[in-house]
Amino acid sequence: MLMKAEQSTLLLIDVQEKLMPAISHGGDVVDQCITLATIAGLLDVPVLATEQLPDKLGPSVGAVRELCLQVLAKHHFDACPDGLVELLPEGRQHVVVGGCETHVCMIQTALSLLDAGYKVWVVADATGSRNEFDRDVALDRLSESGARIVTLEMVAFEWMRHCKHPQFRNVQALIK
Template identity: 45%
Template structure:
């Protein structure tokens, strides 16, 4: 009935996808956590620390992770704290503009996004993924820019175009779904 009062048919509300994340339907996308870039990111240590928590939770809960690196020859490979086994190499700011990127995401996965810079590579990639019909969850405390106003402007723009704005803690507890999850204690300890 609440939906009918808002002008939204009840059937449409019932047929909407679940607004929360589930580990089996998620992929963590870590964009350009590279040394030369992180050296100029505001509060970089916090951003990397949050990304590290996300990666650890993803690993615990079986969520695949895909790292990207922008012009690794100039910006370096992913920072040591996050060092992936491999990273998707790109020269385009929008990762979707690099051939093969969308194929690496898997069909129907919700994309949880962390990375730098929020107003360049993160923003352009998120907007393209939204345009491609993907559900996107931007982790506000795991993205960074050189200046706070650039990050906040990017967050508002991504949200306006349909991205969900979340925090690390929100993601981890949605992936857990219940305190009865066998990995609850390990995952919850990452947040402390």
């Protein structure tokens, strides 16, 4: 199944200032999340973010926060009990997910979204955990549970569909 931009929402989980230095390759994860959110903006895909205990872990990284329509503060690891599903735009059943930590908040949220009937794509190169082994095991579990594991470039090109898309050059410039 292909992702469709007009049916997608981008969800960035806990890309927070105080958390990212502890994440393995955290700077790369932040960069990928910013690129994903920028591409989503170019293609009219809504971008939402979550923040785990922002009073303790700080807000989302500034550049991420600026690209989001809404940010949900939460205390559950899974964002759904804190109101995520109610924030998702109506009629958009595809949820593309990036963020941290892959094996805690991201996996629990993605599994709940699958249980709620959403189609979930996890952007592997835009996710991270403190320990890479935890991240890798979480990605395997997500795949076995029905989430599709993808990369940023896969998302970008599936959302555009063809090289004649009006944003093709702008998106291509972001990923080269």
